[in-house]
Amino acid sequence: MSKEKRFLITDQNNQYNVLFKKKLRKKALDQNQQKSSKEANSKEENLENLIVSSSPHVFSNTTTTKIMRDVIIALIPASIAAVVLFGLKALMLILVCIATSVFCEWGFQKICKQKTTIGDLSAIVTGLLLALNLPASVLWWQAVIGSIVAIVVVKGIFGGIGKNFANPAITARIVMLLAFGTTVGASVFPRFVDATTSATPLAILKMDYGFLPEIWQMLVGMRGGAIGETCAIALIIGGIYLLVRKVITWHTPVIYILGVFIFSLLFKGFDVEFAIYQVLSGGLLIGAIFMATDYTTSPSRPIGKIIFAIGCAFITVVIRLWGNYPEGVSFSILFMNILNPFIDRIKIKKPLGGVKA
Amino acid sequence: MALFKLPGIHVNHHKNTANLKPVEMPVPKMVILPMNMHIGATASPIVKVGDKVKVGQKIAEASSFISANIHSPVSGVVKKIEDFLTGNGTYVKAIHIESDMLQTLSEEVQVPHVDSYESFVEALKNSGIVGLGGAGFPTHVKFTIKDLSKVEVVLINCAECEPYITSDTRTMIDDIELLKEGTQLLEKYIGVKKIVFGIENNKKEAIKSLKTLEDEVVQVKVLSAKYPQGGEKVLIYNTLGKIVKEGGLPLDEGVIIINVTTLASIARYIKTGLPLIKKTVTVDGSVVNKPMNVITYIGTPIKEVFDFCGGFKERAAKVMYGGPMMGIALPSLDLPVTKTTNALIAFNEKEARLPEESNCIKCGRCINHCPLHLDPCAFAMALEASNVEELAKLKVNLCMECGVCSYVCPAKRPLVQKNRLAKAELKKYEQQLAKKQDTSKAEK
Known part of the structure; x- marks a missing residue:
């Protein structure tokens, strides 16, 4: 122009x-x-010094910063649960990831002579999400490298906020899983649990060996896994907050979770208990509520969100049941992120009164 | 009936002046009457400098079919007729009349003789009445219909969905008699069997008043208070469930849609013969001392109107014609009140400051709130790539520029502003295309 x-x-x-x-x-x-x-x-x-601009002259209160702040508020219950369950190690991971993310964003934009956008809080959201997706066994320098991957490689190089094609936290987690398999892939248990078993519920389900925790233990987070993904109740509270604040719509999380439940039922001979465990274990809740709803990398229209969520659910269950890894949430979301530009072109509502040329 | 209501947004209504009865303003010393107070061709002046004019005298004539007459709102002397810089930045001829404060009525002002459809339209043509909702489409053009049997319903737009404005609300409360006469005129001369008043549910008193008109012909349809409920296509869809096709008119669907104040003005003219020379204007905004509704003479400089309302509390940083969603920001306080001015809003420095633009985060708010199911994000992308074919495919020409996309955008991107540019770009491209086709035809 x-x-x-x-x-x-x-x-x-x-x-x-x-x-x-x-x-x-x-x-x-x-x-x-x-x-x-x-x-x-x-x-x-x-002539008085009047400001002349094209209409509209009023704007809504919603800003990018406020949306990001709401996401952080929604993640607070999960963060508190993480610190309670996994101790100071969890707090250290959260702080390291957030600090590195914010510093990387600032530093990268300074080097590239771009306008600094750390004020919009999106780097804090990325850092926090990444930390909550890591088990407590991760070392601090590994968390630093993960944050650098998230902010610089996935977000910064593609043009900053709104321009990334994949979710930074998810991609960074996958990179770390491949690079530091022993610490990122390890199953670490909360402080209150006697480690009678050495595997996460998903691994137990997969190998059909060991003792599964009770359902109530799954709900409050007394099971092995990443620091932020275990406490189902905290995540659901956060999700409800986001829904109430109209930051996300119900389509993606509800259909994703429901989809995993239904596909698990179908593929495993209608074993309801198995399906419930599938929903509550692994990173499904944090993935469905906070990762798959990321604006930039998910479709904008309700129909697109539904297709996106069904795709995520299908790939998640397939990987969990037949794949090499016990968990498939991050891979499924990353895969659907890549398909997002195509899904986003699907429209049901045609322009009102439009005539085909 | 519309199965799904169209999306929209909830804006702060700020209807502070809804309970204030309009106050008559004194006669201004000088009136300025630009010749483009309506959509279509500018009117041509028929008076000369130095001529004496009286109230209601025709001083400018419609220059083509889509155009409107202009009458003198005051009695006095024509001081000058010269190019005048109007609010949209173009130069238009304007007649300046100095008032003698006597307000002597012209002999031209006579109760029109109306007894048939033809004489009704003729009377409208003489009255100088234009669409008073803001667009200013000459009313007589709207009622010039080849086949009267096609008209199934007349829709009266009472939505007034813009924040602040209450002048239509006051018309519905104060001029209910005129509205009754107006509906009777429509029944009699247009022969319409159904008249629907579409109104938002936040105007309780006006709804109560309109309900008194209800009978077998007149219906009152209460709609949710959602901007842009008063958009032509939106209102037709939400009240009648009809879709106006691209490039078509409401009349193709058997609908005539007029603003409620326009209807009252028609009835007033047929009753008294006094043409459109006065206008109820809502004066509001954070810097106005006494927000109120005033009845002003058309052509009064807006400075005088603001002074009448107690002046400004602090420096006005932005002044506009109409509401804050679609109003036109004005560069000067010397501009006059025109036929289409339904509100004058003044903002302080803080409100007037434009928010800073940031990157699109693809939240989809613009897409999911667009009342016409358009995709402003894709428009902006196609415009930046100068991809006019894509713009045509995305139907940017359907955009009614309501401003919802810019309002809801959390990144504060100027989306509707880009749509306007895109529409202009598309028009230019189509004209070039048509030209090319013409020349290639000629070559053959």
């Missing part, structure tokens, strides 16, 4: 008014060639 057009759209320096004044002055000069330009000058002074 040409420069002139740009300022017609965003008249932030009130340039339109300047243009208007010039126009008026020129006209006055043209009309009074013989007369002195005094009159023209006086006419110009008559």
Whole structure:
């Protein structure tokens, strides 16, 4: 777009008014060639310094920063649960990931001479989500590398907030899983649990060996897994908060979770208990509520969200039942992220009154 | 009936002046009457500098079919007729009349003789009445219909969905007699069997008043208070369930849609013969000392109107014609009240400041709130890539510029502003295409 057009759209320096004044002055000069330009000058002074811009003149209160703040607030219950269950190690991971993410965003934008956007809180959201997706066995320098991957490689290089094609936290977690398999893939248990078993519920389900925790233990988070994914109740509270604040819609989380339940039933001979364990274990809740609903990497329309969620659910269950890894949530979301540009083109509602050319 | 209601947004209503009866303003010393107070061709002046004019005298004539007459709101002397810089930045001829404060009525003002459809339309043509909802489409053009039997329903737009504005609400409460006469005129001369008033549910008193009109012909349809309920296509869909096709008119679906104040003005003209020279204007905004509804003479400089309302509390940073969603921001307080001015809003520095734009986060709020199911994000992308074919495919030409997308955007992107540019770009492209086809035809 040409420069002139740009300022017609965003008249932030009130340039339109300047243009208007010039126009008026020129006209006055043209009309009074013989007369002195005094009159023209006086006419110009008559103009009050009013801001002129194209409508609308009012805007909603919702800003990117406020949306990100809501996501952070929604993650607070899960973060508290993580610290309670896994101790100071969890707090250390959360702080390291957030600090590295914010610093990387700031540093990368400084190096690239871009406008700093750490004020929109999105780096904090990414860091926090990444930390909550890691088990307590992860070392601090591994968390630092993961955060760098999330912010610089996945987000920054593609153009910053809104331009990334995949969810930064999910991608960073997968990179860490492949790079530091022993710590990121380990199953660490909360402090209150006697480690009678050495595997996560998903691994137990998969190998059909060992003792599963009770359902109530699954709900409060007394099971092995990443620090933020175990406490189902905290995650659901966060999800309800996001729904109430209209940050997310129900489509993605509800259909994703329901989809995993139904596919588990279908593929495992209608074993209801098995399906319930599938829903409550692994990273499904945190993935469905916080990762699959990421604006940038998921479809915008309800129909797209439904297709996206069904795809995620299907791939998750397939990986869990027949894949090499016990958990498939991150892989499924990453896979659907890549399909997102195509899913987002699907529309049901055609333009009102539009006639096909 | 509409199965699904169209999406929209809930804006802060700020209907502070809804309970205030309009106050008559004194006669202004000087009136400025630009020749483009309506959509269509500018009117051509029929008076000369130095001429004496009286109240209600025709001073400018419609220059083509889609155009409207202009009458003098005051008695006095024509001071000058010269190019005038209007709010949209174009120069238009304007007649400046100095008032003699006597307000002597012109002999031209006579109760029109109306006894048939033809004389009804003729009377509308003489009255200078235009659509008073804001667009200013000449009313007589709307009622010039080849086949009267096609008209199934007349829809009266009482939505007034813009924040602040209450001038239509006052019409519904104060001029209910005129509205009754108006519906009778429509029944008699247009022969319409159904008249529907579409109103938002936040105007309790106006609804009560309108309910008194209900009979077998007149219906009152209460709709949710959702911007842009008063958009032509939106209102037709939400009240009647009919979809106006691209490039078509409401009349193709058997609908005539007019604003409620327009209807009252029609009835007033047929009753008294006094053309459109006064206008109820809502004066509001955070910096106005005494927000109120005033009845002003058309052509009064807006500075005088604000002064009448107690002036400004602090420096006004932004002043606009109409509501804050679709209103036109004005560069100067010397501009006059025109036929289509239904509100004058003044904002302080803080409200007027434009928010800073940031990256699109693809939240889909614009897509899911667009009342016409359009995709503003895709428009912006196609515009930046200068991809006009894509713009045509995405139907940017359907956009009614209601501003919902810009309002809801959390990144504060100027989406509707880009839509306007995209529409202009598409129009230019289509014109070039048509030209090319013409020349290639000629070559053959």
